[in-house]
Every structure is written in structure tokens, then in C-alpha cells.
Amino acid sequence: MEVKREKLDAPGAPTDFRSRQLLARDMLRGDLEGEALQRYVEERVMTTTMDKAVAWSRGNSLYPLTFGLACCAIEMMSIVAARMDIARFGFEAFRASPRQADLLILSGRVSIKMAPVIRRIYDQMLEPKWAISMGACCSSMGVFNNYALVPSDKFMPIDVHVPGCPPRPEALAHGILRLRDKIQGHRTEGWRERYDAVGTEEVIGDEAGTVAINVFGEGDTAGA
Amino acid sequence: MRPEPSRSTCSAKETPPVPDATELELTAQELRDANAESVLDTDFHRGRATLIANPEHVLVVLGALRSKGYTFLASLHGCDYYPHEPRLGILYELLDMRRVDRITVKARVHTDTPRIASTVELFPGAEFPEREVYDMFGVVFDGHPDLRRILMPEDYEGFPQRRDFPIGGEPVLFTYNDETSYGKWQ
Numbered sequence A: 001m002e003v004k005r006e007k008l009d010a011p012g013a014p015t016d017f018r019s020r021q022l023l024a025r026d027m028l029r030g031d032l033e034g035e036a037l038q039r040y041v042e043e044r045v046m047t048t049t050m051d052k053a054v055a056w057s058r059g060n061s062l063y064p065l066t067f068g069l070a071c072c073a074i075e076m077m078s079i080v081a082a083r084m085d086i087a088r089f090g091f092e093a094f095r096a097s098p099r100q101a102d103l104l105i106l107s108g109r110v111s112i113k114m115a116p117v118i119r120r121i122y123d124q125m126l127e128p129k130w131a132i133s134m135g136a137c138c139s140s141m142g143v144f145n146n147y148a149l150v151p152s153d154k155f156m157p158i159d160v161h162v163p164g165c166p167p168r169p170e171a172l173a174h175g176i177l178r179l180r181d182k183i184q185g186h187r188t189e190g191w192r193e194r195y196d197a198v199g200t201e202e203v204i205g206d207e208a209g210t211v212a213i214n215v216f217g218e219g220d221t222a223g224a
Numbered sequence B: 001m002r003p004e005p006s007r008s009t010c011s012a013k014e015t016p017p018v019p020d021a022t023e024l025e026l027t028a029q030e031l032r033d034a035n036a037e038s039v040l041d042t043d044f045h046r047g048r049a050t051l052i053a054n055p056e057h058v059l060v061v062l063g064a065l066r067s068k069g070y071t072f073l074a075s076l077h078g079c080d081y082y083p084h085e086p087r088l089g090i091l092y093e094l095l096d097m098r099r100v101d102r103i104t105v106k107a108r109v110h111t112d113t114p115r116i117a118s119t120v121e122l123f124p125g126a127e128f129p130e131r132e133v134y135d136m137f138g139v140v141f142d143g144h145p146d147l148r149r150i151l152m153p154e155d156y157e158g159f160p161q162r163r164d165f166p167i168g169g170e171p172v173l174f175t176y177n178d179e180t181s182y183g184k185w186q
Helices: A017-029 A034-044 A050-059 A072-078 A115-124 A135-140 A169-184 B021-034 B055-068 B124-137
Strands: A103-107 A130-134 A160-162 B039-045 B048-053 B072-080 B088-096 B101-109 B115-117 B140-142
Touching (some): A103 A169, B021 B048, B048 B055, B124 B140
Parallel strands (some): A103 A130, A130 A160
Antiparallel strands (some): B072 B088
């Protein structure tokens, strides 16, 4: 789906902006009829596929989880501030609950004691969900490569790795925009394809009686 | 109460180390008079006074120092002196708040029998530092009310700050070893 933007006073731009405004006013009043109404509607309808429309809206409204691990979290916080202002792309709503978030930014080093906690948080997030591994520590353990740490690829799927120690806010914003590209366009680059996990999505069952597929039953907390 | 040294200028250079080497020896002798085996040695290095205490009588030493005025346990930490024996050291940094005197008590234990009495009764604030020394060096503090790991996971094996513990670190998954490295997700 393509959004085309034109300057009104640029050469070649529609010059009848005022007449369109009047036309829209007429339509809202209910004054347009027959041929004119037909033409008005046809001018304003855009066709696309459902998948593309959904992917477009998903990619432009990622809600990251409010979750910081270490020094990278400081850089992560600054992407919502005035200089980077990630709200330009629709990612500014940091949610405090994994149930409302669909992006997990691992910002910092992950200790072996923290890894089960993160895995649990990731499992609590609802599909569709994505994860960004930010900084050297949680991708390759960086300068803290010792007995206490574990790289994040070992316990959860990661969609985008952002290198750096720590990455600048621009780098993280670039990583998020790469993730947006992945969500909107190149769907086969997702982690399910890379990890042979196609078909493990949690979906609502269509038969009567089945609540959901690939969802743990009541009382079974092994996966959560 | 001894006369106050001229510390009105608040300059670190002019402040003499307290206790100085003589006073350290006097303190050690005082402790030895009470219990001949309590103090093994003294060390005065770069203005820092250290009593090498017998680990079996460390409570006696600390108790005597506490009643002498060293009422504040500023730090309790461990150290591994590999390859010197006994390998493990437990260091108590004591502070006299009224005279601003600092003294270090060091007790060395073997890795075969890493046991020492807990000082929680004397200094309640030693509870968490002792858990940390147990976590990192494996020193068992007898009489500690709740001796568990404090930083590492409770099912962790080994004591990572010992010198013979491997630095370790998980092998990192890169594209080139994606298939061969163990622990790949799924």
C-alpha cells in the first residue's frame, strides 16, 4: 500500500483544492446525487489486500514494553524524548503490561537469573509480537562475557539485533524502522521462518469446543 | 580518650593514619593477652592496619574490637589468594565512628574446610555481605540465620569468584556456527 503525498502548490499538484473542499462539503450535506456522487466515491476509494492493510497498520503502531535491563535502557528511554521523538513513527506508547505490548526491547545484559523472567514476559505478550535485542551484551554478551550472562538468542526468538555498546538512540530507531519494514513487507524474514516455527502461532480454533490452538490449557503454566 | 590530633585543616596529606603501626601492635597485644591464639599476625601497609585473625577465634577478635569502639562494620568481603594457602580470605573492615579510626580484620580459611563463624550476632548488617561471600566464594558462615545464595540463581553450581572457576560465558550464536553450537533456541 502506497501513500502518496504532494505539496499543494508544487507544479503538477492538484490546483482545484478549493473546489474539492466544496465538493466534500456538498457530499457531507447530502447534496451530491447520481453521477456526481458516484464519481466522488470512486475518487476516494483505495483498494488493497487485507494482509497488506493489516501489516501497514501493525508496522506503524508498535507498542514497546516498558522494560529496561541496563545502561542501554537509558538510550532506549531517549528515543521517546524530543531529539529522536519516536512518536513520529507511532512507537511512543510504552505499555506497562506485556498483555498490551507487542515489541520487547531487550536493552542491556541478560543474566542467567533474569532469562527465565524475560522468557515469561515474552510468553505473556500476545501475538503478533516482536523482539529487538539491543546492544552488544544481549546479542553476544559484549564486555560482560562471563559466567553470569546468557545471550538472548538462547532462550527466545529475536527479530532485530541492534549492535553497539550502547547503541545510540538513532541506531535503535533505525532498528525499529527495520523491524517496521519487516512487518510491512518482507514477511519471510521473520523469526518463525528462521527457526522453523511456522504453524506455532496461537490462533482461535474454528471448530466448536476448541478454544484455541497452541495455547496452554487452564492451570497449565508450563509455557507461561 | 586520647588527645585529638591536629586535623583542623581537613587535609588528607596531613592526617596521620589511624591507628598507626604502633597502635596496631598495641591492639594486637591486647587481643593476644585476652586470647593467645586469636591474632596470628599484623600487617601495616600504606597506612592501612590489618589484623590477621585466627578464623576459629574471629568472633573474639571482632567482639573485642567492637567493645573498643569499632562499632561499625563498613564492609565484609571475600578474596581468593590462589595459589597461596590458605586460599580464601574473609575481610572485615571496621570503623570507629567517634575517632574515625579504621582497622581491617582478615581471616584466612582453606578451600577444603571453608567454615567461619557468622558475625550477624555482633553486626546485624553482616547478613547480606556474608550471603554474598558464600555465594561467590563458598565460605560457610556457621550460625548465619539464612545462608542462601544472594546474587546467583539458587540452583547454580560452583562459586564463580574463586580463581579456579572458569570465566566461562555461553558460546554466542552467530550465523557461521548457527547449526553446530548447542543451545540454539528450539
